[in-house]
Amino acid sequence: MTDTTLSPARPAAILRGLWRDQRVWLAVLAILAALLVVDAGQALDSLRFALGQLAHTAPYLLLSIALAAYAVATGADNLIARAFTGAPAVMILLAALAGGLSPFCSCGVIPLIAALLAMGVPLSAVMAFWLASPIMDPSMFALTTGVLGLEFAAAKTLAAIGLGLFGGWTVHLLGRAGNLTDPLRPGIGNGGCGGRKVRDPQPVVWRFWAVAERRVKFRREALSVTLFLAKWLSLAFVIESLMLAYIPAESVTGLLGGNGLAPIALGTLVGVPAYLNGYAALPLVGGLIGQGMSPGAGMAFLVAGGVTSLPAAIAVWALVRPPVFLLYLALSLSGAFTVGLLFQLWTLV
Structure with missing residues (x-):
């Protein structure tokens, strides 16, 4: 007979798990509750704004969810293994292209990076994938198009590959x-499950619906991505509503507006600590651009934050030696600034 008695640590672990899963929703509720106390009218306005923005982006959300679930159900992410074979020039090019199309965030790519380096893949190809991957993927492209427009989404894709x-x-x-x-x-190992994608790539099954197990994977991933996007975008849209209500447009324009280098440099530096995640950052940047933030500063913010968000930077520090970590930061920040500058010049043409 199985003993189902919970150990003293078990309830605490369950509570920690529930807190991690629901803390974003709790943050949304806390913000709205605080607004009800200090400014009830703004609380209703923020709720209406968030719901309206979610409805506006719903078609792009559905496409983003479908793309992410399809990649997992078919095993398309196994294709990245092909990017790390061949001559260095070929590897760098393929790794950058794979990074711009792969569904990895700045933290999720870390185990795979550990596996690649542990298996002796050249750091040049790994760095190309490492820098490009968190910036763009197919589902991010769909959502960026819905929030910031097709031109911004295309430029961000080129930025990922270029970086x-x-x-x-x-x-x-x-x-x-x-x-x-x-x-x-x-003491760093081979990356666990992330390494298996490279050590033993599985065949891609494009017609995943013909396999029951893969249909289950599709449904599970679709639900997971839906909940993930819903909570983060809800928080982002609520914060955006508060920015629009309480931050004077002239303040944003003074700090981050204009065509000079200073707004782009500030957007690059602020992007690292202020970044929530790639999806939540989109509405925030959209709101700031609407208040006068320059497009170049917005692009620099998204690129810098996507690659060097604080959780990702901490994970990288634990993974690689200090010189490689410093190089990673330097490449990320200088690349984000350059991308922002080029995008700013493009918008002026």
Whole structure:
């Protein structure tokens, strides 16, 4: 007979899990509850704004969810293994392209990076994938189009690939000079499940609906992505409503507006600590651009925050040696600034 008695630690673990799962919704409710106390009218306005924005982006949300679930159900993410074979120039190019199309966030890509480096894949190709992957993927493209427009989504895709190529070739040239050997910290393993995608890539089943197990994967992933996007976008839209209500447009324009270098540099630096996640950041940047933030600063904010968000930076610090970590930060921030500057110049043409 199985003993179903809970150990003393079990309830605490359950409560921690529930807190992690629901803290975003609790934050939304806390904000609205506080508004009801101090400004009931704004509480209703914020709720209406968030619901309206969710309805407006619903078609893009559905497409984003479908793309993410399809990638998992078919096993399309196994295709990334093909990016890490061949000559260095080919590997860097394919890794940057794979990074711009793969469904990995800045933290989710870390186990795969550990596996690639532990298996001896050149750091140049790994860095190309590493920098490009958190910035864009098919579902992010659909949602970016819905929130910020097709031009912004296309430019962000090119930014992801360009940043990957820039980082990959920079590391390749430094490596030829004898630097950056043995990038992993001592004791780092092979990346667990992330490494299996590269060590033993499975065939892709494009017609996943013909396999019962893959249909279950599709439904499970679709539900997971729906809940994930719903909570983060709800929080982002509520925060956006407060920015529009309480932050004077002239303040945003003064700090982040205009065509100079300072707004882009500030957007790059602020993007690291202020970034929530790639999906939640979109409405916030949309709201700031609506108040006068320059498009270049918005692009720099999204790129810098996507690659070097604080949770991701902490994970990277634990993974690689300090010189590689500093290079990762330098490539991320300089690349984000350059991307923002180029996008700003493009909007002025």
